[in-house]
Amino acid sequence: MPKQAQYDLPEILTYAVDIFTEQGYAKASMEEIIARTQFNRRAFYIEFKSKQSFLHAVLKHYIEHQLSACQDSLIARTDSGTQAIYDYFNAYHELISQQGCLLVNCISELGRNDPEVQSIARHYYDALQLCFIGCLERAQKHQQIRSKINVESVALQLTCFTQGFAISSILQGGEDDVIIAMRELMSSVEI
Numbered sequence: 094m095p096k097q098a099q100y101d102l103p104e105i106l107t108y109a110v111d112i113f114t115e116q117g118y119a120k121a122s123m124e125e126i127i128a129r130t131q132f133n134r135r136a137f138y139i140e141f142k143s144k145q146s147f148l149h150a151v152l153k154h155y156i157e158h159q160l161s162a163c164q165d166s167l168i169a170r171t172d173s174g175t176q177a178i179y180d181y182f183n184a185y186h187e188l189i190s191q192q193g194c195l196l197v198n199c200i201s202e203l204g205r206n207d208p209e210v211q212s213i214a215r216h217y218y219d220a221l222q223l224c225f226i227g228c229l230e231r232a233q234k235h236q237q238i239r240s241k242i243n244v245e246s247v248a249l250q251l252t253c254f255t256q257g258f259a260i261s262s263i264l265q266g267g268e269d270d271v272i273i274a275m276r277e278l279m280s281s282v283e284i
């Protein structure tokens with residue numbers, strides 16, 4: 094009978110989000126990862142094989158537990174499409190103003206050379222854009238936005254804003270540019 098793991102993997106992945114967000118992939122040392130997560134070095138290499146595989150698991154955990162929590166306001170609501178978008182950006186701004194966005198950091202640092210990071214990012218941003226499309230279509234149905242706007246184009250702009258806001262938050266120290274720019278875009282399509 095195999096031995097049961099003596100560590101809490103979701104807890105370790107949560108601690109590692111902070112490490113990779115603060116330091117980036119290249120600067121995060123295995124010694125610090127193991128010390129801060131209290132993950133046994135042998136168990137680490139048995140579970141993940143490499144630091145890069147570990148980062149991929151951390152990134153998926155981050156999306157599932159932090160970014161998806163922001164995205165829930167887009168999916169769960171059935172009443173107001175525009176309010177759902179505002180709620181999303183408020184939640185996203187709160188998340189990234191605290192620490193930045195691990196997904197955007199990984200894309201910036203590894204996106205050109207790491208096909209797995211590329212795949213994870215594409216999947217997440219495609220799903221986010223579909224959520225925006227759903228909200229915008231709902232807003233059209235409720236006559237909150239003009240009926241003649243190109244919903245796909247506005248959804249793409251909102252998705253791009255999401256990515257850019259994470260960079261802006263780092264450069265500007267968490268200023269409210271995110272909310273200002275999103276409101277300006279939405280006001281241009283609202284009735």
